[in-house]
Amino acid sequence: MKRSVSKQQFTFLQQEFSFLQQQGKMKEADANEMLSLYEAKGSTNFVRILLAFGAILVGVGILSFIAGNWAGLTPFFKFGLIVAGMILAYFAGYKLERDYERTSRSMYYIGAAIFGAGIFLIGQSFHLQHTVYTDFLLWGIGILPLAYYLKDQLLAVFASAFFTIYSFSAFTAYAVGSFDPFWLFLLIPLLFWMNEMRFGRKSSLFVMNVLLSVAFIVNMLEFFHVDEWISVLIVFVLGVLLALAPLKHYRTESSWAGSVLFGITGIMLTFPFIWEDLRFGDSAPYIFTAVFVILLLYLLKKNSLPAILITCALIYRYYTDISYNFMPKSLFFIIGGLLLIGFGFWFEKSRRETVKRHEE
Incomplete structure (x- = not known):
């Protein structure tokens, strides 16, 4: 499997291997063999952005349609519609994964969006007694396995952001008998571990995890009236x-x-x-x-x-x-x-x- 590097890094490697050949330190065949282990990844950024944006639009469109007709649907039909939409999106992503990796990724994003919006809509439909911030906790927990499976940095960053939003009400909710805020004691180390072992030490996820940790500490201190x-x-x-x-x-x-x-x-x-x-x-x-x-x-x-x-x-x-x-x-x-x-x-x-x- 080739290692993806930026265009600048790939050009730098070409220049260095050429320099080593000129100095007689490396043969041309060896240089070509080593260079073949790398590939420039910059050329696909536009496609990735286009597909991600398309996934967002499709997800918003589906959810807008469901929300617009929400009042005329029975609670169990609403639940089934959301679950069916999420399963279809994930199934399409799985089927496209081998031949169309980036298009497959956009299908997974649609499924994750439907899953998150479904949490909010179902909570309203069945009149579940919890704060809106708890929905962000459930959304983050729900997309973490998908982020781990896909090795997707973006989904992990979103999960960390959702946990950060939840942290601002976690202790308030705890005071009235809702979800235990100390779930975050497990989730924060898990995110750091995933970044180290699964995502290859991504800078954006590290920064988000630091901000999540700080938000949790600040809200915990406020809860204890510091x-x-x-x-x-x-x-x-x-x-x-x-x-x-x-x-x-x-x-x-x-x-x-x-x-x-x-x-x-x-x-x-x-x-x-x-x-x-x-x-x-x-x-x-x-x-x-x-x-x-x-x-x-x-x-x-x-x-x-x-x-x-x-x-x-x-x-x-x-x-x-x-x-x-x-x-x-x-x-x-x-x-x-x-x-x-x-x-x-x-x-x-x-x-x-x-x-x-x-x-x-």
Whole structure:
């Protein structure tokens, strides 16, 4: 089985094998044999997007038809119609899988869409007593086996997104006797394991799983009535750890995800209202800001691109806070615009220098 790589990577391999032949380190037959193990995958992206978009339109059309005639159907006929549509879509996907892989994938997507919409419609039809967020939990659980079977990154990302939506009501639902939120204790590690063992360490799924984990932690802290400043500070620390000690196989993704987390929460913690419940709340924002600036200076010294963006955001936050009420509005916007242009120039210059160092 050939390994799919991007067009740029395939071209790079061709150039490297050609260079090794010129240096007498490799024979042409060996180079061709090794190159035959790879294939460029960029040419099929348009077809994949077209089929996925077509699947979405078909799924929306079918569900629109069912919803439009929903009132005139009996509950059991509704249930049978949804199940039949889902089975037909999956059967078509299975039959097309060998010869038309991408068209088959679109059939599976239609089946997954019908399955999810069916959960919502059946819940309304039979008057099931649960929150709408629970439907997202069931939808995510239902498409995970399909994602595993197909090795489909997109379905796994959607499942992670559905679990994230569910996490915002999981503990509220738990308080009134609905689904146990600690299901997510099983599902989050499962998603990380699937990404490692089944999907080949996909960056998008890793980032979604990190966001899901953070959402779960934040909502759990809120359920236990932890003070807001403690919750935000915990996410800030987790972001710093992820940025400073990135995971081995996700160095870039960890750095950026961690930077986004500690950047957003760090700027939040510079506002006084976050620290209202703290005994020394008046001075806490200034103490934290000093620590935050020291951290940013350390990261800037290491030429961290995310740190440049966070520093720009922090400067702009204080510029807005200090000058908005004391400066003519026209001058405020002019200086603010010039600051943004300056930040953009700084970021572009730093990025080019970083790329230049990597090339050298």
